[in-house]
Amino acid sequence: MTTGSVANERDRHADWFHPCYSEEAHKQYARMHLPVAPRCNVQCRFCNRKYDCVNETRPGVTSTILSAEQALVLVDRVMESVPSLSVVGIAGPGDSMANEETYETLRRVGERHPDLALCLATNGLLLPAKVEELVALGVKYVTVTVNALDPEVGSQIYSWILHEGETLRGRDAFQTLSSRQWEGVHECVEQGIVVKVNSVLIPGINDTELPRIAQRSEDVGVDVMNVIPFIPVHGSEFEKGTAPTRPEVERVREDCHQFTRQITHCARCRADAIGFLGCDQSSEFYKDL
Numbered sequence: 001m002t003t004g005s006v007a008n009e010r011d012r013h014a015d016w017f018h019p020c021y022s023e024e025a026h027k028q029y030a031r032m033h034l035p036v037a038p039r040c041n042v043q044c045r046f047c048n049r050k051y052d053c054v055n056e057t058r059p060g061v062t063s064t065i066l067s068a069e070q071a072l073v074l075v076d077r078v079m080e081s082v083p084s085l086s087v088v089g090i091a092g093p094g095d096s097m098a099n100e101e102t103y104e105t106l107r108r109v110g111e112r113h114p115d116l117a118l119c120l121a122t123n124g125l126l127l128p129a130k131v132e133e134l135v136a137l138g139v140k141y142v143t144v145t146v147n148a149l150d151p152e153v154g155s156q157i158y159s160w161i162l163h164e165g166e167t168l169r170g171r172d173a174f175q176t177l178s179s180r181q182w183e184g185v186h187e188c189v190e191q192g193i194v195v196k197v198n199s200v201l202i203p204g205i206n207d208t209e210l211p212r213i214a215q216r217s218e219d220v221g222v223d224v225m226n227v228i229p230f231i232p233v234h235g236s237e238f239e240k241g242t243a244p245t246r247p248e249v250e251r252v253r254e255d256c257h258q259f260t261r262q263i264t265h266c267a268r269c270r271a272d273a274i275g276f277l278g279c280d281q282s283s284e285f286y287k288d289l
Contacts, residue, residue: 040094089119127184
């Protein structure tokens with residue numbers, strides 16, 4: 001498919017065009033993540049960001065951190081070899097919106113390759129303050145990770161947040177984060193940005209929260225939801241936790257589906273992933289970068 005026809009498809013099929021938002025799209029379109037955002041303003045108890053584990057596939061992992069200039073060189077390389085590339089996104093390894101490199105990278109990629117859709121993933125803490133800037137940059141897709149609504153549950157999941165120069169913990173941290181997540185989601189929807197909500201299913205902690213998140217997502221106009229199975233990560237506070245079984249994940253997705261469309265093909269991609277979901281090509285393009 002030519003670049004022009006890819007752009008035309010995007011106009012007709014908003015979320016269908018994005019391989020991470022649509023099961024059909026991921027069979028035809030490739031995506032790439034640019035690891036330009038190392039800093040994070042939220043500490044999730046299940047997360048341990050590690051930059052050098054080349055054999056690990058999960059969010060928050062990358063083999064290198066790129067500058068905006070290096071990221072643009074990488075996009076140029078991939079464009080030459082992967083004609084099905086449709087989306088360029090920034091998903092860490094920290095929080096995309098907590099790094100100025102994110103905005104510079106999106107600006108440069110958008111100017112050089114206007115037919116590529118721009119995407120980012122975020123915890124949502126800074127989202128309300130940045131929606132206008134995202135619109136100006138041409139960002140079409142935003143994924144927000146929402147893991148709880150109840151402050152008692154949320155305070156178990158988040159260790160701390162850094163907000164306006166102050167470190168918040170416990171209920172105060174979660175309530176601040178949650179209010180900004182939903183404010184930002186609402187504003188994105190109002191601006192025509194396609195929104196996906198990611199929720200990490202942590203057995204015994206937020207099982208019953210996810211259907212409530214799905215219902216609220218429907219209420220504010222979220223396009224799609226992704227239930228992500230928790231992965232016990234060495235070095236995190238939840239490293240001794242238990243991953244949900246496939247039947248547990250399917251049950252929660254079914255409960256959520258009554259409110260919001262669910263995706264089931266998520267590959268839990270690294271922050272430096274390139275190519276089709278489940279078929280990473282990043283090692284082919286990072287040489288001599």
